[in-house]
Amino acid sequence: MFKIDALGKACPLPVIETKKALREHDVVETLVDNEIATQNLRKMAEQLGYIYQMDQDAPNHYKVVISKGNADLIDDEEPQVAEAIATVDDYIVVVDTNVMGRGSDELGKNLLKGFIYSLTEQDVLPEKVIFYNGGVQSVVEGSDSLEDIRGLAERGVEIYACGACLNFYELTAAVGEVTNMYRIVEMMRQAPKIVKP
């Protein structure tokens, strides 16, 4: 077990030192001198899906042990690390255009409509569909694909539209959630597979 003496250190240092130690070690013991610091360590452990134990030895002396454990030892909620294990079928779709492919835009629009319709017919639906730039034109009133996208949403597919893009085109999303670049990057980064028209 790796030990850290963080007595006398103010947050966020005890948490950051523990986080770094957990990269190298499976079990880390951290000594802190205040309850708030133990709560911050617990918060981190919960977010990482690790096991948290705390003993108060004296009024200003707390011993926190965080261990990676193994999944079946963790009896409360599903640990978040489980998200990283995806099945081969998991995918998200990113629509970054109002036309599919290069060549004729008229054809491209029809192809995109067909693409979105075909999504609704797949054996395995995407986890999420993210629309940005010209793609947001699909999620607004008057879009040929709006009904198909609403159908996906009703079947549990998360629909996201880029807020800055809607603003740029002066459009309002008629389905799904408006999101920002940070979340778009995060969703794409975490996706096991990205499918684009």
Added chain:
Amino acid sequence: METVQQLIVCGGCNAKIGPGNLGELLADLPKATSEKLLVGFDSTDDAAVIKLREDLAIIQTLDFFPTMVTDPYLFGKIAAANALSDVYAMGGEVLSALNIVAFPEEKDLGILKEILRGGAEKVQEAGAILAGGHSIHDSSVKYGLSVTGTIDPTKIYQNNTCQLGDHLILTKPLGVSIITVGYSAEEISEEAFVKATTSMETLNKYAMAIIRNYEINSCTDVTGFGLAGHLHEMVNGQYSAEIDSARLPYFEEAYQGAKEFILTAGGQRNRNYMEDKIDFQLNDFGIEELLFDPQTSGGLLVSVPADEAAALVAELQAAGIPAQDFGTIIEKQDKELIVY
């Protein structure tokens, strides 16, 4: 790590005593009763307001805290902007200010001079008179101002008078404590730090000059209790507030930092006080932490009738103020805040 011309980082509004503790303690104290006291500490408002004449009241407030940045000049500017803000949050004009200083006996007085220079510049920018001050020796550096302002007693913006259907506007991005403590722990970039401190030293004077022209219902400045804590005061047990996390103004680096566990003590104290009052409908730890993050010299939180919100935000943004309409006052629910 401390060099001669640098300060140790230990606080800002992150050092504020938690709202729960303070409320219990104040509840037992004798309360002043005077018709002249228009806003006192029986409410939880930003400053006291005392009526002098039918058309004139004075605002009294003081604010000081430990250092949150190592540069003494920058610390002086931020502490002063933070102290002056309470007057703006009530809708008033600042009149005069007095320095409050605690400084270690053995420390180089050149550092103190830099702090006072930063403070004096902000008081000057505010158009107020810096009229003196009081300084003591203490083991750690603290600085702030006692500020007096003036206001028309019929035009006081209180922090707990929002109305059903109001939109909620915030004029500065959230996340400055995460950024300043993260920067001192070398977990946050210099670039993000400069963005956050620039925001902190910006006077709320400019935002209020615009807000004043609208029929707003309630206003406060977001400081140590974090956005969640200040919204708790604003809904005042009568309403709930819906928060659209996609429209919340915040520093991206703070959001990212929270997810990397740059966790502050002040943020956790605010979480302990507010967590059971909030329905988080999204699973986003970063957004949660931003709502609890104590703000030093934070923005103005304005509750404005829905039909005025768009025009107010547009005018603020046109003036270079990064204001966002991020939420709505709704009928009271089980939880005070609903975050989606």
